[in-house]
Amino acid sequence: MREADERLRNSRLVFYKEDIDKIDKMLEEMLRLSKAKCALLIDKDGHLVTKSGGSSSYDTDTIAALVAGSFAATKEMARILGEEEFSVLFHQGKKDNIHLTLVGNRTLLAIIFDDKTTVGMVRLYSNEVTKKMVTVFTDASKKTGPKQAMDTGYSSAAQNKVDEFFKD
Amino acid sequence: MVQINFARREVNCKIVYYGPGLSGKTTNLEIVHQKAPTGSKGKMTSIATEGDRTLFFDFLPLDLGEVAGMRTKFQLYTVPGQVYYNSTRKLVLQGADGVVFVADSNPAKMVENLESLNNLVENMIAHGMDPFETPFVLQYNKRDLPGALSVDDLNTKMNKWKLPTYEAVAVKGEGVLATLKGISKLVLERLNRDYVKSATASTAPLIKGGTPSMGTPVSGGAAPAAPRPGQPQPAARPPQPVARPPQAQPAARAPQPAARPPQPAARPPQPQFTPQQRPAAPPPPAHAPPPPAPAKSEGCFGMILVAATTAMLAAACLVAAVLSGTN
Numbered sequence: 001m002r003e004a005d006e007r008l009r010n011s012r013l014v015f016y017k018e019d020i021d022k023i024d025k026m027l028e029e030m031l032r033l034s035k036a037k038c039a040l041l042i043d044k045d046g047h048l049v050t051k052s053g054g055s056s057s058y059d060t061d062t063i064a065a066l067v068a069g070s071f072a073a074t075k076e077m078a079r080i081l082g083e084e085e086f087s088v089l090f091h092q093g094k095k096d097n098i099h100l101t102l103v104g105n106r107t108l109l110a111i112i113f114d115d116k117t118t119v120g121m122v123r124l125y126s127n128e129v130t131k132k133m134v135t136v137f138t139d140a141s142k143k144t145g146p147k148q149a150m151d152t153g154y155s156s157a158a159q160n161k162v163d164e165f166f167k168d
Numbered sequence: 169m170v171q172i173n174f175a176r177r178e179v180n181c182k183i184v185y186y187g188p189g190l191s192g193k194t195t196n197l198e199i200v201h202q203k204a205p206t207g208s209k210g211k212m213t214s215i216a217t218e219g220d221r222t223l224f225f226d227f228l229p230l231d232l233g234e235v236a237g238m239r240t241k242f243q244l245y246t247v248p249g250q251v252y253y254n255s256t257r258k259l260v261l262q263g264a265d266g267v268v269f270v271a272d273s274n275p276a277k278m279v280e281n282l283e284s285l286n287n288l289v290e291n292m293i294a295h296g297m298d299p300f301e302t303p304f305v306l307q308y309n310k311r312d313l314p315g316a317l318s319v320d321d322l323n324t325k326m327n328k329w330k331l332p333t334y335e336a337v338a339v340k341g342e343g344v345l346a347t348l349k350g351i352s353k354l355v356l357e358r359l360n361r362d363y364v365k366s367a368t369a370s371t372a373p374l375i376k377g378g379t380p381s382m383g384t385p386v387s388g389g390a391a392p393a394a395p396r397p398g399q400p401q402p403a404a405r406p407p408q409p410v411a412r413p414p415q416a417q418p419a420a421r422a423p424q425p426a427a428r429p430p431q432p433a434a435r436p437p438q439p440q441f442t443p444q445q446r447p448a449a450p451p452p453p454a455h456a457p458p459p460p461a462p463a464k465s466e467g468c469f470g471m472i473l474v475a476a477t478t479a480m481l482a483a484a485c486l487v488a489a490v491l492s493g494t495n
Contacts, residue, residue, distance in 0.1 A: 013171045020175030045263030046243065047171040047180040059490055061210050061229040065243060066483045066490070069215075069224060072259040073480035091484045096491045112491065148174045151236035155360035158235045159353060165208070165232050166349035 013043050013106065016148055019140045020050050026129050026136075027052035034125040036113035037096070041133075042067055043107050058112070067100060067110050090119060101126050104134050170265050170359050178239045181355050183348075184261055186288045187270035188280035189221070189249030192309040192338040196270060197228050197244055199344040204230055213490075215482045222248040224479040225260045242352060249284065256479050258291045266303035266355040267292075268347055270338075271326060273308050273316035278325060285326060303354035306333045307347045312340070 027039045031053045038053030040060060046068035048060050075085040089100040099111045099122045109130060113122050151157075171180040185193040194214065201212045210229035217223050226246040231239065245264075247257040261267075269288060271281045292299050308322050317325075319335060327333060332350055336343025 013169055015171070015173045015175055017175040020173070024175075043171055045169060045171065045180075045182055047173075047182075048176075049171070049173060050175060059211055061241075061243070062213050062227065062490055063487055065227045065229075065245075066213070066487045069259065070480050070483040070487070072262065073224070073256070073477075073483065076255055076259065077477065077480070091487065093488045093491065096488075098487060098491075150172065150179075150238060154236040154238065155356065158232075158240060158356045158360075161232050161235050161240065162349055162352045162356065165205070166345045166352070 013045075013047075015049055016140070019136055022136050023133055024050055024052055026132050030111075030125045030129040034111070034113070034121050035117035036099075036111045036122050036125075037116075038112050040064060040067070040110040040112075041103070041107055042110060044068055044071070044105075049107060053112075055112075063110065067098075067108060071100060071102075071108055088123070092119075099123065099126060101130050103130050104137050107133075107137075109133070169263050170355075172238075176239070177237060178241060179235075179359070180241050180243065181265045181352075181359070182243050182245065182263055183266045183268065183351055183355065184264040185244065185246040185268045185270055186257075186261070186284065187249055188272060188277065188284040189251075191249060191270045191272040191277070191281070191284075192336075193246040193249060193270045194222055194226050195338040196268070196307070196309075196336075196344050196347070197226050197246055199338060199341045200230070200244065200348055201228055203341065203345060207231075208233065213486060215479065215486060221250065222246055223253070223482055224248065224256050240356075242355075244348075251283070254287065254291075257287070258294065259479075261288075261291050261297075262295050264297070264302070265359075266305075266351045268305055268307055268351050270307045270309050271322065273310045273322065274313055275315060275317050278317070281326060301358075303351060303358055304331055305347060305351050305354065306331050307336050307338075307343065308333060309336045309338050309343075311335045311343075312337045 023041065027041070027050070030036075031039055036053070038051065038055040038058070040051045040055065040063065041049040042064040043049055046065040048064045051060055071089065074089060078085045085102065087102040089098075091098045091100075096112055096114050097119065099113065099119065101109045101111075103109050109126060111122055111126055113119075169182075171178070173180070185196055187193050194216075197212060201209055208231045210231070212226065212228045214222065214226045215224035216226075225248070226244075228244040230242045230244065232241065233239065245260050247253075247260045249257075267288065269285060271277075271285075289299050292302065306327055308319060310316060319333070323333065332354075334343050334347040334350060336347060338344055
């Protein structure tokens, strides 16, 4: 039974509000200290988990998908070179830059920054916040007790929504 | 894998269009992009070669809107179909919650269809996805070609597992939405089935920050009438549903995937496949030609490295373009 439960837990990613609230605070603090523009936490499948800072002008869905794809590609390169994976990536542009860090095994932190700060500052504070976030995830995985749950009517409502959405 | 985010009140699902080169995967996404209601679709992004062949993936986010308090989103991806790009194809497949296999109805393309289908199953198994359990549909595209194989022929050659099938002429927009609707419903069905189980079976939080894992088989899924390739036939297989619903039909016919029957509360127990029981590599199905020599796509590290580097650079360029476009 325990094994079955473990399989079910591993077959999807669930993020609860209380944990994400903690992470949001950490990201805000990291942005304040590093003077970076915004931070996106993304799961490895390319879905956005949370964001902080001035990201409203960005197409965050697309950035999340591309960041995950980019990270996956470098992981393959690392494997060929005999590394497990490259845990940090950095893309430099003329105005904006992106610093990517692996958080645990399933999420990535993308920090977008410009010339108001330096890659060194961003790297320093991103390392710190990454360790804190891993702790949050680890603690959360050990917790037991009541969980947030989806509405029991979700399934039928979703099926109706699909019918409505894909009307030819 | 499905992401359920209670903080953002979102459910995110990933659907991947797979198939041989030039079978119409990108066209499917373009048509969905054209037809989806404004405001519900994001920008379609393609990482393609100068010749407009998919290099890494095409990506289209769709937002179904709020469902029972949760904003439900689908992210549609295509893979590069060319044999050469297997490493990138495999990367895109990772974490898929549903798969649409786009087959070309041209008889001359049947070998490529079967090779790609075998490759899909190999890559699914490599990612720990259970081809039995993963929502999976076939789209027979290019039905308007003169001399196109009949649906019966295509089913005989490609669909021994009785997957839901859809006929399409993607360039004209026919059958595209029906296919997407079909796979979307299967993905949501599975989400609901698994979620209800996890909610009743476990009291531990589901949040994961550390342990990587992908789609280990979960009981309770719909079992196809015949084994999919790469899956061993269980010795004591429970009786299959006697009447699998009729297969989904072309856009002209009544929409089907209502096709899959509502999951009965008392579903016959499904076989459990442990990783140990799985073959290391899927044996090719009896109807399929031998898979392409691995040397072509995977044997050469240099080629993979070049492909991965190119894909990563293209992705980085696109991120930069997205950023600069919004500044």
